[in-house]
Amino acid sequence: MSSILTNTSAMVALQTLKSVNSNLQQTTSEISTGKSVASAKDNSAVWAISKVMESDVKGFKGIQESLSLGESTVAVARNASETVTDLLTDIKGKIVAAQEENVDRDKIQTDIAALREQIGAVVGAAQFNGLNLVKGTEDVNILASLDRSGSGNVSATNITVNRQDLGTGSGTNGVGTGNDLSSQIVGDSGGGVAFAGSNLTNTGASATISFAGATGWDDTESTSITVGNQTVTFTSTADDTSNTIARDDLLGRLQALDLDDVSFASNGTDEIVVTSTRAFESLDISMADSTAGGGGNSFISAINGGAVVGTATETGTIDQRAEEVFFSTGAAPREGNSYQASIGGTAYFYTAGSGETMEDVARGLKTAIDSAGIEGVSTQVAIDDTTGEVSLKVDNDSAATLAFATAAADGGEASGGLFGLDAIDVTTNDGADAALDNVETLIQNSIDAAAQFGSAQGRIETQSDFIGSLVDSLKSGIGTLVDADMEAASARLQALQVQQQLATQSLSIANQAPQNILSLFR
Incomplete structure (x- = not known):
């Protein structure tokens, strides 16, 4: 049936033409924009995902700029630390030269002062965009990534760069004691009891070697005395030899050893007094009787007044003259913790910085004492190879006994990593000796700083390369979703x-x- 009112064929043809025109318009839009999803109406889900990813790409590009800035800042600090290390090495060479007395130490000191000023100039100029990583103690965070969780939450991830203070300031002493820091300085190794104070004696310590009251020595009977790995022996050449003859013979042999900082004397009885003024070294003593326990007389009585037990040997030790304090292995210093040593009524302190150890504290306190130039006072840091316990030894070789005490407090301002550099003085024998030991600590501090910055710079470079690759991957993923x-x-x-x-x-x-x-x- 034909109708002039309803043209079904025309209606079908019109709908087909509209559909073709719509598809043609969409295809033309894809060709002109290059995108298959150019707006939310094209595919709302895909469009939403792509926009989130595009925002992440924009953020990561900003992170790349942050990493580039951080890398440049760390590179400046690393170069400064390496330069300071080289300059400190030059200073060490001058200090070594000053160990020889037949040199012009005043001119050497002038060279050291010039190198010291150059170190100060390097540290002061080591900034990038106003940020100096070799001054101060506060850590610096560099934006490294934006992490998006499955729920859509975004959090920032930072690379923390630890400042390495290469300043020479002494900091400030602590004022509070809330952390009971005094218990971190103990009186003897492993004792765990806070150091109670003592006197720094200048006379050394002694031990008494005594002989048994035998009626006489038989022919060929002998006794040996070993002091500091040196052994002397008396052998009787006749029966009924007296203890006095044996004592005098052994005394003469011991005195002939000419041991450094060790003296031998008789106290008027059948005894020999051994006195050691060795500052940082103990002295072992032993006696051996060839006849004890073998049927003959025992001629060894004791060392330091011990009882006769009839054994073939007796041993003893004369302690070092220096006073030694130990730092607790069960605690670590925190930034602002101050440790103090009082010598002759004057206090000297070192305040710990961020991430330091008890060894750093001991060496810092040693530097503080050495920098004061106390006449006759010398120091040494020791580390137990087995336990790792650190101790500070303080010796007195002056004309009088000096009072010695320790204390600790919190709330101070950290000392600089090159603390003690300003006090290096090689114009005297004591100053040159102290400088040689202390400059090693300064060099190690600058080496550690350079190593820390080098590690941080390497990590930043790796993260920057990763972010660049990540941005490329995100762009590729977005293109896969929306590109035509x-x-x-x-x-x-x-x-x-x-x-x-x-x-x-x-x-x-x-x-x-x-x-x-x-x-x-x-």
Whole structure:
């Protein structure tokens, strides 16, 4: 049935043409924009994902700039630390030269002062965009990443760069004692009891070697005395030899050893008094009797008044003259903790910085004492190879006994990493000796600083490379989601253009159908 009111064929052709035109418009948009999802109406889910990823890409580009800035800042600090190390090595060379007395120490001191000023100039200039990592103690955070969780929460991740203070300041002493820091300085190794104070004696310590009250020595019987790994022996050449003869013979042999800082004397009885003024070294003593326990007389009585037990040997030890304090292995110093040594009523202190150890504290306190130039007072830091316990030894070789005490407090301002550099003075024998030991600590501090900065710089470089690769991967992923397939779009455009022409022709034919009805009325 034909109708002049309803042209079904035209309606179908029109709908087809509209569909073709819509697809053609979408394809033309893909070709012109290069995107298959250019707006939320194209594909809301994909568009939303792509926009989130695009925002992350924008953020990561900002992070790359932050990492570049941080890397440059750390590189400046590393170069400064390496330069300071080289300058300190030059200072060490001057100090070594000053160990020889037949040199012009005043001129050497002038060279050291010039090198010291150069170190100060390097530390002061080692900044990038106003940030100096070799001054102060506060850590610096460099934005390294933005981490997005599955729930959509975003958190920042930082690379923390520890400042390495290469200043020479002494800091400030602590004022509070809330952490009971005094118990960190103990009186003897492993004792765990806070150091109670003592006197720094200048006379050394003694031990008494005594002989048994035998009725006499038989022929060929002998006794040996070993002091500091040196052994002397008396052998009787006749029966009933007296203890006095044996004592005098052994005394003469011991005195002939000419041991450094060790003296031997008789106290008027059958005893020999051994006195050691060795500052940082104990002295072992032993006696051996060839006849004890073998049927003959025992001629060894004791060392330091011990009882006769009839054994073949007796041993003893004369302690070092220096007073020794130990630092607790069960605690670590915190930034601002101050440790103090009082010598002759004057206090000397060192305040710990961030991340320091008890060894750093001991060496810092040693530097503080050495820098004061106390006449006759010398120091040494010792570390137990087995337990790792650190101790500070303080010796007095002056004309009088000096009172010695320790204390600790918190709330101070950290001493600089090159604390003690300003006090290096090689114009005297004592100053040159102290400087040689202390400069090693300063060199190690600057080496540690350079190593820390080098490690941080390497990590920043790695993170920067990763962020660059991550940005490329995100861009590629976004392109996979929203970019148009241009080959497919080109082919689809040609097909739709043909379809549009055909649909237009079909609509034209359908619109002519009512005209055929007129022929029925002619």
